[in-house]
Amino acid sequence: MEGVNNRSSLKHWMVIGLFLILAIIVFGLLWLFFLSPSNPSGLGWFLFSFAAGLSMIVLPCTLPLAFVIVPLSMGKGIKKGLGIAVSFALGITLTLSLYGIIAALVGRFAIDSLAVPLETIKNWVYFVAGVFALLFALGEVGLLKFRMPSYTGAVPAFIQRQQDFLKAFFLGLFLGNIGVGCPHPATPLILIEIASSGDVLYGWLLFFVHAIGRVLPLIFLAILGILGVNGLSWLVTRKDKVERATGWAMVFVAGFILTLGLFSHKWWVNSGIHTQLEKITQEETLLNIVRENLNSTVTHAHGIEIGTGLFGLPLWLGNWFMVTVWIIPIWWWWFRKKKDIKIINDSSVIPEKGAEEQVLSSNKYLLLAITALLALVFLYVLPRNFVYEQTVSPHEHAPGTPVEHPHDEDMMDGGQAHSSPYHEENEVTDGLVVNLLADASRVVGATSSLQFFVNEKPAGMAVDDLELERGKYIHIIGVRDDLSQFFHIHPDKISPGLWEVDHIFTESGVYKVWSDVTQGGIAHSFGHPVFAVSSSTSSASSTPLSISFAKNIVLGDYQVAISYPEPIVVGRDTNIDFAVKDVIGQGVILEPYLGATAHLAVIKDDLTVYLHTHPEEHGGLMEETNYLHESLRFIPQALAHGMEEGTPIIPASQISFNVNFPKAGIYKMFLQFRPEGIELPKDQSLVGEVYVNVFESGPAYPSLASVEEDDHSEDPPLSKPVLVFLSLVIIAFLGRAVYKFIQIKK
16 A cells, blocks of 8 residues: 555656646747847856757657657656666767767867867858758658668667666667757757857856757656656657658758858848847847846847858858758659659559649649748848848938938037037137146046136137037046046036036046037037046056947846947948837836937047037937837838828937948947936936947948938838739638648548
């Protein structure tokens, strides 16, 4: 009786464990397909590696192992069966983890000894993985005699002679080699991460976690078998269909991996697939929450990329290559089936031949529809929508209408009616100038007085007729020479022409400040000589730059994304767009900060260029509204007044600046804004800091067709002939599906 109770208790705990494993598997797969970032970092790599392992259960590199672990575990009793399953899984895990060590050693050799750039290593790994994945995939669908290594039942005699637990363990060690080159998009990603680190321990741990993800579904099936439920019965009866389905899925995955290797990540951006997937999965909404919790690097946004892939291949060829790689196996299979039918013996299987020919003939139209759909989506819709999205901002005045903004050679004020002259104070010999008065010493942690004398050269007469600009008479902006320690302060007048403000420096180094004043309706900006701030332990010295071109930043409970057309080129008016959201990706309302929705200071790395600009307000502070992104619409929305939709209202979380960069080089932009209700003094703000690279020259931005002033229409992302063609393809596809559904088999 006691034994029965123990057995019942064990079953009870196994059922609980079964549901726990199932919950882990379901959560892992949901995270992988809907929440995982395209560029994991930090601890996120371990979660990504584990979840990717879970998803490989349906692939030929893992699924056959289920037909080994389940028979080994069934009929052995609860304890022994579970022990055998765990031993088998442990063997697989150890074998796979050893390949992580190999990847780290190979990566260390390639980077250190061969001095190969990491991006090139990535492309070659994808290329090689894509070639083998495509060969394996073609073998799985029967087009080539090139099959993945698989378990056929033959086991070395050494393993056969062992006891049950050791036998299962050694069998796992032996069969773990089967799943190394799994044709899964995550495999090269994980291998590249390990290789780029060159860290043996990290490589072993990352692939060990990945291997646990691989074996967890196998253990789940084994526990079902131990409890008397054969979870493989459904698969056994549909084995051929499952193999064909996974084989064709591998063809598409392999085509993508191969294309990514040949044409690089830049193609992946320009293809439009990347951007569309991020929108579908809402990656940016949830990604920053995970990254902030993991204290890892920030996310990124994308613009139009330029360059080439491996062997100098142009990026535009990537989509054509990928679709071709997908389509060729489809028609290869069709023509091969047609050839096989022709060689059937007419005298013995005439009815079978006729039925096969009828099915093949009907499949031809289905394959034609699939071919047309692939070409339409990946050669036209996605690339065109991406370019449309990058070149037509959803808040421009009217689609196709160029917008001009006044700007000066060195300083501009986006969205304002005037330009702002910029001078270094020591260059001004005549007219208005602001001078920074020298101070004996400035020390970290102590209150430093910054005094400015507003005067008229050459006499040096004090000037007292400054005008209010954004609620202040003088704006002082300063940074350290490494573009850190940004501050924006406002002095008070203490005597005619003399203004003073106290500031506490928290870091030593070399600093530069600029002043903005307005007189007679004209805004002026002055650069002042650099000065040193020392500490009690060390003297001031220059600090090297630490540059990251990340396009997303996290500021406490808020995240800021930046987007702009790339490349940024000297002398061009460039739209710089910022989106401010909370940690769950919802847009936030911004309250006025110093008379504007936001302030943007732009400073060059050598401190020779300073720009201070404000958003294009479009009629005051921007209102929050719900709106659809233009690139997701196939048909323009009709409004009640009979015209197509006009210019969308910009939500308050969207901030747009127009900047003209006078010199090539690296710039840092400082965005100052105040979310509604934030608990900060009214003269203070949050500051988002991002770097951009400005080039001397670059390709012209795609031009937009102009429209007549009285024409309020807007070209949809798809032209009417294309929409008609797409409709016909869908009708043909649905018609074929209905025919198959209602067909009566004779």
